Amino acid sequence: MKQLPSTQRSLPIALIRARENVMTPIRQMLSESGLTEQQWRVLRVLDEHGALEPSQLAKHAALLLPSQTRIVQSMAQKGLVERREHRNDRRRTVIKITDSGQAIINDNAAKAAEIAAQIRDKLGPRRFETLLDILDDLRDLE
Amino acid sequence: MKQLPSTQRSLPIALIRARENVMTPIRQMLSESGLTEQQWRVLRVLDEHGALEPSQLAKHAALLLPSQTRIVQSMAQKGLVERREHRNDRRRTVIKITDSGQAIINDNAAKAAEIAAQIRDKLGPRRFETLLDILDDLRDLE
DNA sequence: GCAATATATTTAACATGTTAATGATTGCGA
DNA sequence: TCGCAATCATTAACATGTTAAATATATTGC
Numbered sequence: 067m068k069q070l071p072s073t074q075r076s077l078p079i080a081l082i083r084a085r086e087n088v089m090t091p092i093r094q095m096l097s098e099s100g101l102t103e104q105q106w107r108v109l110r111v112l113d114e115h116g117a118l119e120p121s122q123l124a125k126h127a128a129l130l131l132p133s134q135t136r137i138v139q140s141m142a143q144k145g146l147v148e149r150r151e152h153r154n155d156r157r158r159t160v161i162k163i164t165d166s167g168q169a170i171i172n173d174n175a176a177k178a179a180e181i182a183a184q185i186r187d188k189l190g191p192r193r194f195e196t197l198l199d200i201l202d203d204l205r206d207l208e
Numbered sequence: 209m210k211q212l213p214s215t216q217r218s219l220p221i222a223l224i225r226a227r228e229n230v231m232t233p234i235r236q237m238l239s240e241s242g243l244t245e246q247q248w249r250v251l252r253v254l255d256e257h258g259a260l261e262p263s264q265l266a267k268h269a270a271l272l273l274p275s276q277t278r279i280v281q282s283m284a285q286k287g288l289v290e291r292r293e294h295r296n297d298r299r300r301t302v303i304k305i306t307d308s309g310q311a312i313i314n315d316n317a318a319k320a321a322e323i324a325a326q327i328r329d330k331l332g333p334r335r336f337e338t339l340l341d342i343l344d345d346l347r348d349l350e
Numbered sequence: 351g352c353a354a355t356a357t358a359t360t361t362a363a364c365a366t367g368t369t370a371a372t373g374a375t376t377g378c379g380a
Numbered sequence: 381t382c383g384c385a386a387t388c389a390t391t392a393a394c395a396t397g398t399t400a401a402a403t404a405t406a407t408t409g410c
Contacts, residue, residue, distance in 0.1 A: 070324070071324050075340055076324075077336075078231055078234065078245070079270045080339075082270045083270055085227070088220055088349065097369095110215050111215055114214065120360095128224045130397065132359090132397080132399085133395090133398085135360055136396075140395085182219070189342060193342055198217055198219065200338065200342075201225070201339075204327070204330075205225070205229055207229050207233060235398090246365080273388085273390080274368075274389090274390075275366050278365080282365085301389085
């Protein structure tokens with residue numbers, strides 16, 4: 067019979083810790099703008115892809131739809147994003163970034179890029195790419 | 209000036225997705241016992257290390273103390289763990305697993321080990337170990 | 351053209367994550 | 381020994397994660 071792996075070498079726990087470590091400097095940066103990491107992801111994705119429907123935004127930002135609904139609502143209240151109706155299909159909505167949201171991206175882009183570069187340097191570019199590749203291989207587990 | 213990486217190759221997002229993928233089959237298993245993944249981690253750690261003080265348990269289970277306080281409270285109500293006072297230092301408490309909690313570990317150990325083995329096989333043992341090693345290298349970022 | 355089904359999103363309810371404030375107890379120094 | 385700082389844990393408040401149910405609109409089949 068197979069044995070349970072030690073929690074010291076448990077992949078779920080290792081992933082949680084890694085995320086915690088990676089996000090700490092990013093959270094520090096974002097706290098000055100009053101943003102959560104999720105709100106930052108929403109801005110990043112909208113900046114990168116332009117206006118998106120909720121389900122597409124959720125996929126790109128790695129958010130579940132119920133969370134995203136709340137996040138976008140609060141961001142709309144703060145004026146960071148806005149919602150428009152889809153022309154032909156009234157079930158759908160399109161979410162786009164506002165000038166105010168874009169300004170936050172612009173203000174933090176350099177710092178965020180620096181943090182990302184630090185992580186990359188810490189691992190070494192080769193290991194960094196290997197990490198992303200292996201993480202990607204974890205899709206479609208059954 | 210450094211450029212922001214594409215969200216497609218963003219490490220935080222990749223870590224979130226990876227965890228989501230890894231946890232899906234585990235959550236399926238646990239739902240039959242009515243446990244969350246965090247409650248399962250608490251049982252796993254207590255099974256592995258024996259009775260622990262809150263801060264030690266939190267470290268091993270990758271939980272923040274406020275979350276853990278609530279989780280242990282609800283688990284104590286269900287009779288899965290119990291709390292004992294420390295002899296000399298009343299600030300401290302020791303948390304231990306109950307027979308009922310141990311039974312859940314025993315009932316699910318084989319299945320959990322199988323899931324872990326599947327993930328390992330999917331990546332290949334070598335890549336799996338590499339992944340854990342690289343994730344571990346993300347400690348102490350700055 | 352209408353009912354049944356499918357799709358997209360939101361709401362609801364509860365658990366956890368996160369940061370800050372509060373509480374409780376010990377240990378130390380005047 | 382009194383009081384104060386330090387440590388550990390809990391509580392508080394709000395944001396997000398997670399699953400299930402509800403809602404709204406489109407599409408399909410008859």
